Structure formats: structure tokens, C-alpha cells
Amino acid sequence: MKIRNIVAGLAVLAVTATGTACSGKSTESGGxxxxxxxxxxxxxTADKITLGALTDLTGVYAxxxxxxxxAQQLYFDELNAAGGVCGRDVEVLVRDHGYDVQKAVGAYTEIQPKVAGLPQVIGSPVMAAIAANVATDKLLTVxxxxPSALLKAPYVQVVGSTYEIEMINGIEFLLKEKGIKKGDxxxxxxFEGEYGESALAGSKFAAEKAGLTIVEQRIKPTDTDMTSQVSALKAEGVKAILISAGPRQSASLAGVAAAGGLMVPILSNNPGFSPQLLATAAKPALEANFHLITAAFPNDSKEPGMTALVSAYEAKHPGEALDGGVTFGYVSAMVFGEALKKACADKDLTREGIYKAHQSQSAFDTKGLMPPLDFSKPGDVGTRxxxxxxxxxxxxxxxxxVGEPIVSENAVAYTFQ
Known part of the structure; x- marks a missing residue:
């Protein structure tokens, strides 16, 4: 059953080796x-491990x-087909919060007693609302x-880097490849909130090191027309634009800037693009000026792991668009799968046992989907x-x-506050 056919309020997906099924039943917990x-x-339980996901299937990041x-469904189907973990199938209960924090908190309260961990929680505001409970409940959560604030949250694992690191490396790219120089x-x-503030901290840090000036334009997630922001930036004579928002804002920014003659490089944090934008009127401007900063390799990578993922995903979801969410979803599921396998070997599938097993991984192999990740240093990122x-x-x-992966001196030196 495809996800789009079952989204209504809170969607419940049970991911098993035989696919995805609708279920409103509670999962009995072992002990x-x-x-x-x-x-x-x-x-x-004796035959099943249940995980949870608080996702957005109907909101701004649908x-x-x-x-x-x-992508997580694909990974766990493969894992179960290979025998599961400790003779147990792994299933995932999915709840759609529609990027509504109140709905997300209610969904967390409902599924928390039923799950051993959370391999997916979408949204900085959602994580901020449930982080204290995640720590109390000892739930490994991806x-x-x-945002860097999550690095300090117990039982929370940021997979990849942070918005700060993305912006610091992005400015390094502008300096080396796009002619940006001291004084520009x-x-x-x-966006207002943790996402935008984290990204801004990174851009300010890198700008100060390079002698650049950041011209700020703070927006709300509901702001989708970037005309006034582009006008203000053009009046300031900016030589490049950073954006830490969603795909709609990126499309508007690129299109309005190009239409107004502001043909400068645009760099976005990883949530700011979806391939569906290339079917809109913003396509020419995006292909001309837009760049995305991320910790994941693109879907056209020739790495064997990416080739295998793309082939498997397209076979299971023919005609569906590939994007960075596919890569992240698969890697984050891998992170959980490997933690479960290690916990099984340690004969400890309690929540504490799963978290301990996860933290023992200091050179996590993503099969060429991302750079190697180090999960052994609480409070730090897995990669810079x-x-x-x-x-x-x-x-x-x-x-x-575009070019080779970047890890700038400033990114290495950056200390999270």
C-alpha cells in the first residue's frame, strides 16, 4: 500500500518484510x-522489534x-528478508504530524510506550518539543x-553534520570557487527558530573569519514570496545569497532574483531543495544560480552503494522522484539497524542497550551514501x-x-556553543 493512499490525520504504517500495512493496533511491549x-x-517482544517515526506527510516538508x-521502509524490508535482528522482524509505526508541533507531541505520547527507538523525527520545532521526554524515556532518536542544539540532547543522534557546518563550508566554496572576497x-x-538561527551562527562565524559582512533577512515558514527580501538584498549590493528555509522559499528566491537581475550564487542548507522544483517556472534560475550544501552524496553518484539504493528504490516505487530524503532515510535506518544488530550481539535489546551499542560505532560505513560517520563522541557531529x-x-x-567534498579549516575549528 502506498503512503499517499493512507494519509488521513495520523497515518499508521507497519513496515515488515512483506511491505507496509495499515494498523491502528497497539504494539505490546516486551520486558x-x-x-x-x-x-x-x-x-x-519474542518475535518483533517496533520502532517509531514522527514524520510530515501532509505539511511543509511532505x-x-x-x-x-x-527509504526506511525499504531498508527494514531488506533487513527482515535477511532474517531480522535476533530472530525478530523490525516494524515501524509512522505518525504524520503535518509539521504541527501539538500533533507531534500527541503522537509521541501515544507511541512512546510501544517503541524501542525513533529512527525518524522531522522538524526542529518538533524535536525541541519532545527532546526532554526522549531523554527521560531513553529513546535513541534520529x-x-x-540544529546544533540537538548535539547536546541525550539519546538524540544527528546523522550528518549541522546547519552551522554546512554554512561554514558553503562560504568556503564561495571564496574558492565563486570569486567572493574580503569586504564583500x-x-x-x-527561517526564524532553531534551524535558521543555527545556520546564521555558522554563516556569521565564517564571514568574520573571511572579512565578509552578512546581511540578514529573517522570515517565517509561512512566507513564500521572497520579493521584498530580494529587493532589500539587491539594494545592499550583496555578491551572494545564503538561504536556510524550505524548497518553496528557495524557488521564489532564485526566480525573483533572476527576474530582477540579481544574478549571484545562491547556497542553501540541505532542507531547501526538492527535485519537484525543476518542473516549475523556477527551473532556469535554479539551474543557473542555486547550490545545495549537504552531507549526502547525490543520487547520480557512481558509488556502488548509491547505485544499489537507487535501483532498489526505483524498483519498489516506480515513477517516484528521487531526492536527498531517500539517501538520508536509508542511512538513518542503517544507523538503527546496525545499533540493533550490535545490541543483539550484546544480548541487550533494552532502550539503554540499543543506545550503548549505537555509541560504540566510531567509523560507521554508509556504503558510499555519506562520508564515514563517527557516533562515539557525544556532543559532536558525525562528520564535518x-x-x-x-x-x-x-x-x-x-x-x-560540484567538485570534491569540502571540509574547511573553519569547519574543523568550529566549536558548538
Missing amino acids: GTGADGVKTGPGV TLGKSITQ PAAW KIGHVY VSLIQKPDSKVKGGLTA
């Missing part, structure tokens, strides 16, 4: 020690949420959000490497790499 000698806790969810002004359009990508409607996923 104690099983006949196989494995310690268990909430979300783990495209991203669908891609992440379907957010689809990258750079615009930064950013970024990839610069450019929209291209002729390639899978709508993005292609």
Missing part, C-alpha cells in the same frame, strides 16, 4: 529476559517525509533536523564534511556534485 537470553524492553519514510556582502535569508550540489534536471534526483 525482562527472553528464552534466547536477550534482555528486552519496551517495543521488543515531500521529504514521504521520501524518508519510503531527527531529520540538524553576503545575504542570508533564514559537506558536498556542494547543483540542480540538473537531466540526472537522477535532480542534483549533481
Whole structure:
């Protein structure tokens, strides 16, 4: 059953080896020690491990949420087909919060007793609202959000880098490849809240090191017309624009800037693009001036792991768009899968056992989907490497790499506050 056919309020998807099924039933939680000698806790029974996802299938990041969810479904189907973990199938209960924090908190309260961990939580505001409970409940959680504040949250694992690191490496790209020099002004359009503030901290840090001036334009997620922001930045004479917002804002910014003659490089944090934009009127402006900063390799990468993922995803979801959410979703599911396997080997599938197993991974192999990730240093990022990508409607996923991965001296030196 495809996700789009079952979204209504809170969608419930059970991901198993046989596919995805609708279910409104509660998952019974295990506890104690099983006949196989494995310690268990909430979300783990004799034959099943239940995980949870708080996603956005109907809100501002619906495209991203669908891609992440379907990619995670693909991984766990493969894992279950290979025998599961400790003889148990892994399933995921998915709740659609529509990027509504109140709905997300209610969904968390409902599924928390039923799950052993959360391989997906979309949204910085959502994570901010549930972080304290995640720590109390000892739930290993992978957010689809990258503000540095989450690095300090117990039981939360940021997969990739943070918005600060992306912006620091992005400015390095502008200096080396786009002719930006000391004394220049750079615009930064950013969402209010943790996402935008984290990105702004990174751009200000890198700008100060390079002798640049950041011209700020703060916006709300409901702002979709960037005309006034472009006018203000053009009047300031900016030589490049950074944007830390969503795909709609990126499309508007690129289109309005090009129409107004402001033909400057535009660099976005990783949530700011979806390939569907290349089917809109913004396509020419995006392909001319827009760049995405991310920790994931593009879908047109020739790495064997990416080739395998693209082939498997397209076979399971023919005609569906590929994007960065597919890569992130698959990697974040891998992170959970490997933690579960290690916890199984340690005979401890309690929440604490899963988290401990996860933290033992200091050189996590993503099979060429991302750079190697280090999860052994609480409070730090898994990688400080970024990839610069450019929209291209002729390639899978709508993005292609520009040059080699970047890890600037400033990114290495940056200390999270």
C-alpha cells in the first residue's frame, strides 16, 4: 500500500518484510529476559522489534517525509528478508504530524510506550518539543533536523553534520570557487527558530573569519514570496545569497532574483531543495544560480552503494522522484539497524542497550551514501564534511556534485556553543 493512499490525520504504517500495512493496533511491549537470553524492553517482544517515526506527510516538508519514510521502509524490508535482528522482524509505526508541533507531541505520547527507538523525527520545532521526554524515556532518536542544539540532547543522534557546518563550508566554496572576497556582502535569508538561527551562527562565524559582512533577512515558514527580501538584498549590493528555509522559499528566491537581475550564487542548507522544483517556472534560475550544501552524496553518484539504493528504490516505487530524503532515510535506518544488530550481539535489546551499542560505532560505513560517520563522541557531529550540489534536471534526483567534498579549516575549528 502506498503512503499517499493512507494519509488521513495520523497515518499508521507497519513496515515488515512483506511491505507496509495499515494498523491502528497497539504494539505490546516486551520486558525482562527472553528464552534466547536477550534482555528486552519496551517495543521488543519474542518475535518483533517496533520502532517509531514522527514524520510530515501532509505539511511543509511532505515531500521529504514521504521520501524518508519510503527509504526506511525499504531498508527494514531488506533487513527482515535477511532474517531480522535476533530472530525478530523490525516494524515501524509512522505518525504524520503535518509539521504541527501539538500533533507531534500527541503522537509521541501515544507511541512512546510501544517503541524501542525513533529512527525518524522531522522538524526542529518538533524535536525541541519532545527532546526532554526522549531523554527521560531513553529513546535513541534520529531527527531529520540538524540544529546544533540537538548535539547536546541525550539519546538524540544527528546523522550528518549541522546547519552551522554546512554554512561554514558553503562560504568556503564561495571564496574558492565563486570569486567572493574580503569586504564583500553576503545575504542570508533564514527561517526564524532553531534551524535558521543555527545556520546564521555558522554563516556569521565564517564571514568574520573571511572579512565578509552578512546581511540578514529573517522570515517565517509561512512566507513564500521572497520579493521584498530580494529587493532589500539587491539594494545592499550583496555578491551572494545564503538561504536556510524550505524548497518553496528557495524557488521564489532564485526566480525573483533572476527576474530582477540579481544574478549571484545562491547556497542553501540541505532542507531547501526538492527535485519537484525543476518542473516549475523556477527551473532556469535554479539551474543557473542555486547550490545545495549537504552531507549526502547525490543520487547520480557512481558509488556502488548509491547505485544499489537507487535501483532498489526505483524498483519498489516506480515513477517516484528521487531526492536527498531517500539517501538520508536509508542511512538513518542503517544507523538503527546496525545499533540493533550490535545490541543483539550484546544480548541487550533494552532502550539503554540499543543506545550503548549505537555509541560504540566510531567509523560507521554508509556504503558510499555519506562520508564515514563517527557516533562515539557525544556532543559532536558525525562528520564535518559537506558536498556542494547543483540542480540538473537531466540526472537522477535532480542534483549533481560540484567538485570534491569540502571540509574547511573553519569547519574543523568550529566549536558548538
